[in-house]
Amino acid sequence: MKDQIKNLRWTILISILIASCSGDNSQYVQRAVRLMDKQGLFAEGPEWEAAKAAALSAQPTSLEEERAVVESALKVAGGKHSGIKYADAVKEDAISEWPAPSVTTEDDGIPVIALPPFSGNHDEGFKYANTVLDAIPDNIPGVVIDLRGNLGGNMYPMISAVHRFLPGDNEMLRFRSRKHTQWITLDFVLQGTGIKKQSRIECPVAILTNDRTASSGEATLICFRGLDYVRVFGSSTAGYASANQPFLLPGGDELVLTTGCDVARTGEVFCDDPIEPDVLTGTPLEDALEWLRSNN
Numbered sequence: 001m002k003d004q005i006k007n008l009r010w011t012i013l014i015s016i017l018i019a020s021c022s023g024d025n026s027q028y029v030q031r032a033v034r035l036m037d038k039q040g041l042f043a044e045g046p047e048w049e050a051a052k053a054a055a056l057s058a059q060p061t062s063l064e065e066e067r068a069v070v071e072s073a074l075k076v077a078g079g080k081h082s083g084i085k086y087a088d089a090v091k092e093d094a095i096s097e098w099p100a101p102s103v104t105t106e107d108d109g110i111p112v113i114a115l116p117p118f119s120g121n122h123d124e125g126f127k128y129a130n131t132v133l134d135a136i137p138d139n140i141p142g143v144v145i146d147l148r149g150n151l152g153g154n155m156y157p158m159i160s161a162v163h164r165f166l167p168g169d170n171e172m173l174r175f176r177s178r179k180h181t182q183w184i185t186l187d188f189v190l191q192g193t194g195i196k197k198q199s200r201i202e203c204p205v206a207i208l209t210n211d212r213t214a215s216s217g218e219a220t221l222i223c224f225r226g227l228d229y230v231r232v233f234g235s236s237t238a239g240y241a242s243a244n245q246p247f248l249l250p251g252g253d254e255l256v257l258t259t260g261c262d263v264a265r266t267g268e269v270f271c272d273d274p275i276e277p278d279v280l281t282g283t284p285l286e287d288a289l290e291w292l293r294s295n296n
Contacts, residue, residue, distance in 0.1 A: 028063075028250045029055055032070040035247050040077030041178060041258045041271075051076040063251065070255070078258040079272055081215070081240045087252030098153075101128060101161060103135035110292055111136055112144040112285070115161060117217065119153035125160075126194045132161035133198065142204040142292035144285065145224075148234060152215025159186075159220055160193040164201045172223040175243040175260035176269065182260070204295045205230045206288035209277055214238035218262065218275060225264035231291055232277040234284035241270035 033055050036043050043052075055073040060066040067084055074082045099116040106112065113136075118128055136143075145162055159172070163186055166172060170185045190197050207221060209232055218241040224230045243260035261271035281287045 028066045028253075029058065029060065029069050031249055032247075032255050033073060035255055035257060036073060036077035039177070039245070039257060039259045040074075040082075041242065041260060042079055043077040044178065048076050067253070070249075074255075074257070079242070081242050081244060081258045081272070083256050084249075085246070085254040085256055090252060090254050098124060098128070101132050103132055106289065108293065109140055110142050110144065110289060111140060112146060113162060114146040115150055115158050115217070115220065117149075117151045117153045118157050122194065125154060125157035128157040129160035129193050129195050133164070133195070136164065136201070138199070138201065140201065140203055141296045142206065143201075144206045144208065144288050144292070146208045146285070147213045147217045147221055148208050148210040148284075149212045150214070150217030150220070151212060151238075152217050152219075152240065155216035155219045156189050156192045158216060159189050159223055160195045162220070163190060163195070164198050165203070165205050166200070166223060167227065168200055171265065173219065173225075173265065174263040176263050177243075177260040181263070203229070204292050206292055207232045208284045208288060209234040209237050209275070210284075211235055211238055211274070213275075214240040215242075215244070218270065219243075221275060222262050222264045222270060225268065226266035231279065231288075233279045233281055233288045233291075234277050235280060235282075236274035236276050239272050239274040241275060242272070 033052055037052060042048065051073045055069050058069045060069050071084060098118050098120040101116060102114045104112045113132055118125065143165060166186060170187060171183050172186055173184050175182045175184065205224065207224060207230060209221060213221065214237065218237050221237065222241060241262040242258045243262065244256050245259050247255040247257060249255050261269055263269050279287060
């Protein structure tokens, strides 16, 4: 009987220890670390091994402490573009109304397309792209694509909106992860947005940028990199030209993890460094319009 009681005590103690190691707190950190270790762009080498060990040995006792542990490891595994989107923010995004792009036309027929950030659903992305496509005539002397203030989100509707100004060779940019490189083609982007490919408009293209052009805004810019009929006006971008993926964590938070850097058709690699404009100017729209008019 004594042996049975002793064995029962040990069983209870072991169960408590297992529960403490596999509870919600531990699951949160462990899942985040597994994802970072497998897919984080910078999750390799001694610095990451040290950060991983520190995260896995931590003993958080609250959600706030869990988040702090994961965010510390994220700084190493994903760099400055990674983070945690808290559950409340995830829910808000699901019901948010996103600003629509706009098209205004100069007296000489040059459209000015303003592309704002976007993280809405598929139907909203389809509407986003068509707002621009429906407003652009086939014959124009030039176009301005305004990416100032475009902090990112889903790049597919942005690229789809201006795809008529891209060449027909299809391959626009690549995402390079630790293990492989993926081409992003125009057909793939249009399919993701649900947009039918339209005929190309051949004209000079001026693009406007500033320090709030980031992430997918920068990816849209990179799609035009190296094209001889394109010139960029304004100031340097924010320097978040990398690919992020969201992963659900226990409790509803999202791990937003940088998994790849952006590579232009020129072979240039972009990630955490700002992208410089061709013309550094405090009056980008005026200078862009002057350049476009000089080409006609």
